[in-house]
Amino acid sequence: MKYDVTIKIALKEGMLDPEASAIQNAITNLGYTTESLRTARLFLIRLDAPDREAARAMAQKICERLLANPVIHRYEVEVAG
Amino acid sequence: MKYDVTIKIALKEGMLDPEASAIQNAITNLGYTTESLRTARLFLIRLDAPDREAARAMAQKICERLLANPVIHRYEVEVAG
Numbered sequence: 001m002k003y004d005v006t007i008k009i010a011l012k013e014g015m016l017d018p019e020a021s022a023i024q025n026a027i028t029n030l031g032y033t034t035e036s037l038r039t040a041r042l043f044l045i046r047l048d049a050p051d052r053e054a055a056r057a058m059a060q061k062i063c064e065r066l067l068a069n070p071v072i073h074r075y076e077v078e079v080a081g
Numbered sequence: 082m083k084y085d086v087t088i089k090i091a092l093k094e095g096m097l098d099p100e101a102s103a104i105q106n107a108i109t110n111l112g113y114t115t116e117s118l119r120t121a122r123l124f125l126i127r128l129d130a131p132d133r134e135a136a137r138a139m140a141q142k143i144c145e146r147l148l149a150n151p152v153i154h155r156y157e158v159e160v161a162g
Contacts, residue, residue, distance in 0.1 A: 032129075048114035
């Protein structure tokens with residue numbers, strides 16, 4: 001069966017995010033006030049798996065082996081229909 | 082007041098996404114079957130705004146003037162609490 005899996009990968013709390021700081025500065029220059037800004041990446045994958053739990057396990061393996069660096073990233077996996 | 086705004090920026094339908102193709106190939110090499118893969122970026126911003134609608138309008142301006150390229154990107158804005 002096909003499962004739509006959403007993987008969200010972000011830097012762990014406390015990791016420096018220079019891109020986020022640069023964007024926050026740019027927003028300030030546009031005249032808006034931000035208290036904080038964080039960035040994350042989304043991967044929307046349509047996976048072939050025998051069941052929902054297998055799809056989740058696959059997505060976690062894909063994160064660990066390919067998409068995320070466990071030293072600096074945390075990830076969340078959501079499986080839909 | 083402070084509003085938590087989530088901005089999601091993705092390539093428009095039909096735009097080539099070579100990064101997504103490369104990741105999809107790599108997943109195939111790991112032994113999993115994917116039907117499709119799309120990528121997106123998330124920006125989680127805590128904004129100072131007089132009300133919810135103002136926060137949404139600010140986030141849309143930030144997308145148009147800074148984060149998104151309207152030729153190739155589409156964006157979604159969500160405002161929470």
